[in-house]
Amino acid sequence: MTSGTRASADQPSDSAEFDYVIVGAGSAGCVLANRLSADGKRTVLLLEAGPKDTNIWIHVPLGYGKLFKEKSVNWMYQTEPEPGLDGRQVFQPRGKVLGGSSSINGLLYVRGQHEDYDRWRQRGNVGWGYDDVLPYFKKAENQTRGADPYHGTGGPLTVSDWRHDDPLSEAFVKAAVEAGIPFNKDFNGATQEGVGFFQTTTRRGRRASSAFSYLRPARSRGNLRVETDALAQRLIFEGRRARAVDYRQNGVVRRARARREILVSSGAYNSPQLLQLSGVGPAELLQRHGIDVVLDAPGVGNDLQDHLQVRVMMRCAQRVTLNDVVNSPFRSVMAGLQYAALRKGPLTIAAGTSGAFFKTSPRLATPDIQIHFIPFSTDKMGEKLHPFPGFSASVCQLRPESRGSLRIRSADPAAPPEIRINYLATETDRSANIDAIRMLRKILAAPALKPYVVDEVEPGANVVSDDEILAFCRQRGSTVYHPTSTCRMGSDPLAVVDARLRVRGIDGLRVVDASVMPDLMSGNTNAPVIMIAEKASDMILQDAG
Ligand SMILES: Cc1cc2nc3c(=O)[nH]c(=O)nc-3n(C[C@H](O)[C@H](O)[C@H](O)COP(=O)(O)OP(=O)(O)OC[C@H]3O[C@@H](n4cnc5c(N)ncnc54)[C@H](O)[C@@H]3O)c2cc1C
Numbered sequence: 001m002t003s004g005t006r007a008s009a010d011q012p013s014d015s016a017e018f019d020y021v022i023v024g025a026g027s028a029g030c031v032l033a034n035r036l037s038a039d040g041k042r043t044v045l046l047l048e049a050g051p052k053d054t055n056i057w058i059h060v061p062l063g064y065g066k067l068f069k070e071k072s073v074n075w076m077y078q079t080e081p082e083p084g085l086d087g088r089q090v091f092q093p094r095g096k097v098l099g100g101s102s103s104i105n106g107l108l109y110v111r112g113q114h115e116d117y118d119r120w121r122q123r124g125n126v127g128w129g130y131d132d133v134l135p136y137f138k139k140a141e142n143q144t145r146g147a148d149p150y151h152g153t154g155g156p157l158t159v160s161d162w163r164h165d166d167p168l169s170e171a172f173v174k175a176a177v178e179a180g181i182p183f184n185k186d187f188n189g190a191t192q193e194g195v196g197f198f199q200t201t202t203r204r205g206r207r208a209s210s211a212f213s214y215l216r217p218a219r220s221r222g223n224l225r226v227e228t229d230a231l232a233q234r235l236i237f238e239g240r241r242a243r244a245v246d247y248r249q250n251g252v253v254r255r256a257r258a259r260r261e262i263l264v265s266s267g268a269y270n271s272p273q274l275l276q277l278s279g280v281g282p283a284e285l286l287q288r289h290g291i292d293v294v295l296d297a298p299g300v301g302n303d304l305q306d307h308l309q310v311r312v313m314m315r316c317a318q319r320v321t322l323n324d325v326v327n328s329p330f331r332s333v334m335a336g337l338q339y340a341a342l343r344k345g346p347l348t349i350a351a352g353t354s355g356a357f358f359k360t361s362p363r364l365a366t367p368d369i370q371i372h373f374i375p376f377s378t379d380k381m382g383e384k385l386h387p388f389p390g391f392s393a394s395v396c397q398l399r400p401e402s403r404g405s406l407r408i409r410s411a412d413p414a415a416p417p418e419i420r421i422n423y424l425a426t427e428t429d430r431s432a433n434i435d436a437i438r439m440l441r442k443i444l445a446a447p448a449l450k451p452y453v454v455d456e457v458e459p460g461a462n463v464v465s466d467d468e469i470l471a472f473c474r475q476r477g478s479t480v481y482h483p484t485s486t487c488r489m490g491s492d493p494l495a496v497v498d499a500r501l502r503v504r505g506i507d508g509l510r511v512v513d514a515s516v517m518p519d520l521m522s523g524n525t526n527a528p529v530i531m532i533a534e535k536a537s538d539m540i541l542q543d544a545g
Helices: 029-036 060-067 114-122 132-140 168-179 210-218 267-277 283-288 322-326 329-342 427-444 447-452 468-475 526-543
Strands: 017-022 044-047 142-143 157-158 194-197 222-226 230-238 241-249 250-264 307-315 354-357 369-374 390-395 406-408 418-420 453-458 509-511
Touching: 017 029, 029 044, 029 210, 029 222, 029 526, 114 132, 114 427, 132 142, 132 526, 157 210, 168 194, 168 267, 168 354, 168 427, 168 447, 210 354, 230 250, 230 267, 250 267, 250 526, 267 406, 307 427, 307 468, 322 329, 354 418, 369 427, 427 453, 427 468
Parallel strands: 017 044, 017 250, 044 222, 142 157, 250 509
Antiparallel strands: 194 354, 230 241, 241 250, 307 390, 307 453, 354 369, 369 390, 406 418
């Protein structure tokens, strides 16, 4: 068997065999673990580099702010200096815990546009059109509003309305309607366009991560083994067939053999990293790091895409913001008690309360911008809220043209990879952000928000021209945490997996997570990743016969 590495000092101490070995217990990996072990006929090993999800802040929605820089559950990556953002490095939190990023994310449940999936299908990915994927969104879902043609009930993933009455979030919705954006009750229904309230992946006020929704109900199955603090170091091949995974746990390297398949679900950064470390990637890169080439696959790590977020921050005229709750010991205690007793109130705030999807140009067929509105303000996400009453709304261009890459820095599996996103690299991306900020300012100036606005803290009244707005985007733009497409699905020479998510040119190996998206869909990525894993589970079981 080949390990992909010439000089492997670590020889595995033991070897166990399973039908399926899944690498990564994130949004996708937990779905696979549940579905593949459900009938009790096959043995499944789920490897997770992080710990169990015992940190209490994982389960409280507002806790995502506390986990942002919590290294016990977070990979805490950084990009390389970004040329389009004045050479700044952009912090990239990723979940490193059971549930993966679904345990630390902002909880918003947004599927994207029907047209996203039809575009995937048009690019040759048979079985990924909107009509094909809708049944999997519904299968996953336990929609608390009840079932309808777009929504399912009884699935593992509970999707709920927000449990807090917030005058500011309501005023934002009214202001957007006044600015000409239609009200939309359901961003995941017939059409995404409009303004309304986000739904979240929560169950009775607590986070519904994929670990909570999919793994917990399956944990007692005798045919499912879950190993935490287990870092997969490399895949082991026989010729071009994937046979085993070497992983390090408590300082010991162990080998897990897969009778049927290895499923890599390590996320958009770690999946291509693991393939490259194992000898599947651009030959020149692997050789530079002393890794034997199993398959020259130049697309592995290519086509990295992410959503940029640019926040506009307002000083509020009334003490109704989360800043005011957090900055008052009395109101903080009351919010804690309200949450403890009723699972309601400010502690249920997710990464956005209300939001909007609109087009920056009438020539577009569907919205190209998403707004996240949130009743607090801070200089940097995950840091202290402002000492004054404040709120924010961010613009996010939904289908950026800019493309980046993910490359290993060395053959050391513990070394963080080199991440380049190349935000704002194209004229379309730059002008969409400028136009979106102008549109957002129109909403923020509408009558319904007037009683709440003192002034614009950032970018500020002196930032007016296109050049000034673009300069602000470069100075302050950051990520919405949606990296995708680094092991892209397709049939062209740079595509890494086929439409059944099998790594092209290798047997017994699939990638199932955000990295397989043919391109970034128009919304938040958690629900689509769960849909992908639901569909992959069916394909894997069908292929097993
Ligand atoms: C801060 C933040 C906020 C977000 N907000 C939202 C939101 O509000 N709504 C939304 O829809 N999406 C949101 N997202 C994005 C969404 O959560 C992710 O797109 C999605 O969870 C990705 O799923 P995945 O399965 O591809 O990867 P992940 O869920 O990241 O899972 C990968 C797993 O693999 C493990 N792993 C990695 N390498 C190895 C290895 N070598 N060995 C063993 N295990 C390994 C990781 O530790 C992790 O548990 C957010 C993400 C973040 C980080």
